[in-house]
Amino acid sequence: MSKPHAERLSALRAELSRQALDGFVVPLTDEHNSEYVADYAQRLAWLTGFEGSAGSAIVLAEKAAMFVDGRYVIQVRDQVDSALFAHVHLTETDPLDWLWGEVKKGDRIGYDPRLHTPGWVAQAQSRLQRKGAELVAVDQNPIDAVWPDQPAPPPFPLKPHDAALAGATSADKRARIGGDIAENGAEAAVLTALDSIAWLFNIRGNDVAHTPVALAYAVLHKDGRADLFVAPEKMTDAVREHLGNEVSIAPYDGFYDALADLGAGGKAVLADPATANAAVFEALKKGGADIVRAADPCALPKACKTEAEIKGSIAAHERDGAAVTEFLHWLDQEAHKGGLTEIGCVAKLESFRKKRDGFCDTSFDTISGAGSNGAICHYRVSEESSRPLTPGELYLVDSGGQYPDGTTDITRTVPVGTVGDEEKDRFTRVLKGHIALARARFPKGTTGAQLDAIARKPLWDVGLDYDHGTGHGVGSYLAVHEGPQRISKAPNAIALQPGMILSNEPGYYKDGGFGIRIENLVTVVADEDSHERPFLRFETLTLAPIDRRLVKTELLSEDEIGWLDRYHARVYDTLDSLVAEDTRDWLAQMTAPIAG
Structure with a gap:
């Protein structure tokens, strides 16, 4: 048995008990639904030992399972202790099917709403309710609570990306995408995908290994103005000059509070249910927004x-x-x-x-x-x-x-x-x-x-x-x-x-x-x-x-x-x-x- 991972699994189960949860779902992603994530968000790897780029785990009081597709069936066998986590092939058993077979009436299964899409949440809620179980959004990720040396979010500054290499200025891109937002009947769009934000603002970063992006959120208004939510230490004078007066800078941690204000009075706001997390939709809903569910408006132009x-x-x-x-x-x-x-x-x-x-x-x-x-x-x-x-x-x-x-x-x-x-x-x-x-x-x-x-x-x-x-x-x-x-x-x-x-x-x-x-x-x-x-x-x-x-x-x-x-x-x-x-x-x- 893998001692470090056995101890981590035991600590997580103790924390779940403290939070009155009977289980927890652990995806391999971050708040931006990224494929590759910064060290602070490597929760699945810390818990299980799995180092692949796609997978998830479910931890219950007595059982746990690791889910991977065909690319990783050999890797998961080598990296994840089968005495701790059952190895399950995604094409044979969907994680929610596995969970359905294990939960009991009255069970409370936790999830971090910042790490799941609203579609997944709706599906999971529906499945669990039919079994008499409950899906519970957590305020604090229980893995974060038991990860003693969890790295801090990276502090690296933003860097301007030359418009000559991009083939268009950020202002040109914002005007173009703003027009697309208007055509979708929205006043603004919420952007959470890190590469979309990097592309739109012609900025790059060093926050994710091998992918030159920075941790940030953004709101793009239909007139081309934008709000960029980023940690203050990432900003430099060169970046401020590069972004110009039509981009307002706000703290990264203030993003969800800003969403509550964004939709005030029933304002139409576009958000992508495939990339934005469930917490985004919940914040917009609480603020009274008329949510326009549509694809990230940057994705296709960027491609x-x-x-x-x-x-x-x-x-x-x-x-x-x-x-x-x-x-x-x-x-x-x-x-x-x-x-x-x-x-x-x-x-x-x-x-x-x-x-x-x-x-x-x-x-x-x-x-x-x-x-x-x-x-x-x-x-x-x-x-x-x-x-x-x-x-x-x-x-x-x-x-x-x-x-x-x-x-x-x-x-x-x-x-x-x-x-x-x-x-x-x-x-x-x-x-x-x-x-x-x-x-x-x-x-x-x-x-x-x-x-x-x-x-x-x-x-x-x-x-x-x-x-x-x-x-x-x-x-x-x-x-x-x-x-x-x-x-x-x-x-x-x-x-x-x-x-x-x-x-x-x-x-x-x-x-x-x-x-x-x-x-x-x-x-x-x-x-x-x-x-x-x-x-x-x-x-x-x-x-x-x-x-x-x-x-x-x-x-x-x-x-x-x-x-x-x-x-x-x-x-x-x-x-x-x-x-x-x-x-x-x-x-x-x-x-x-x-x-x-």
Whole structure:
């Protein structure tokens, strides 16, 4: 049994008893419904030991469960003590279904209204009421009450983001979005998503690891004026000048009180039920607001990058691609000798990126998986879990960089020495899916859900699949995972539009064996060859060799080989002058045409 986590679970149960609660729901998020959260909000990790980026737990007096999707079934087994928390697969059992089977009449189940959406609260209330149980909003999160060394919220100052990189001033954005708010019949909109606030005000921060955002709330009025709620220590004279007179600054802690006043007299206020937390809606309701439930008005404009942002992303990918290529060359020289470790490779890759102009940070914790660890989709290497790169195995490395002109995300899978036919077969099928999506042409109005099967078909043909989405949106010097668009099996009503940046990352994972993923970022562009109706297509942004030694060419069509050769020719032509001199010959070899 894990002693620290057993003690923490016991302390939480004692606190629940003190608050007259029979259970508590623990999500992995913060007050802004963020995917990646600052240290102070890592409540789930502190309680359970789980370090993935998606999951939740439910703690009852006698039982507890940890819920994850298919990306984390291996990771949760390694990190969370099953004697403390039952491991439950989300696709098999919904957390509320599990709770429904465990609660008794009269039970009081607590939740923090700042950490859940109003939709979740309504659903949970309905389910529990039918069992005679009660969902109870807590004033103080019970985990905070028993976490003795909980970090304080980060104090880092805001930083202006150059309008030349953004492609629009904050004033222009506020005027545009203000008009959208008015069209929705609202006087103002409440903004809680950190990347939306960073985008709207052209500001960045250091409050969340790998994502350049700052803890803040905002209210945007339909005339373009705005109220920014941020801790006073984050403000500087440069930021005040950057924001201008039409942005009022208020304390971060005063946000909920301000919401009560915002809706006074039945004022129409827009709030996004998918991103804003339940406490926001409760504060607006108490203040008398006429709540307009609509999508975050910044989300879609933010996803459709400006010409300046696309230009910046292209430049960032060139520098980042050179760094990754130098790393792959180094890896190819050293791995077969032995002595390399997963965690050592993470540091080495970052050292290559740090040499590149503008590098600010990695865009997420690098996934560095050798052999069976590569089969853990979102594996996070640690000193304890790090294993050596062993000849005869595959090595998967998924990484990215944050630059002022763009955010990158790339996955490459490479052989350490010689690997078997099974690994090559699976790699080639993943490559076929990657190429199929990269080459896709689709009519305007198509969603990512309609394209997802294209990337899976080569695996489906032989009864295989993978348990993650095929593509996620990517921000511009913002979140590496960005909505509202995505490419996945899950329904999504958001049509792909020019300027959107997404990942193209099919994969295959053999539990206990190996993992394969090939990921490039792509941008949506108009298809110039469209005739009867507008069509769109993808242009690939990422530049780095795809390891040809793992390709079974007999499984590729001539068109697929042609795509790979053209891609590699572009990689070579772009990177040859950017990589170190000792990498150029290797780059030429790794990008040589298969067709020739």
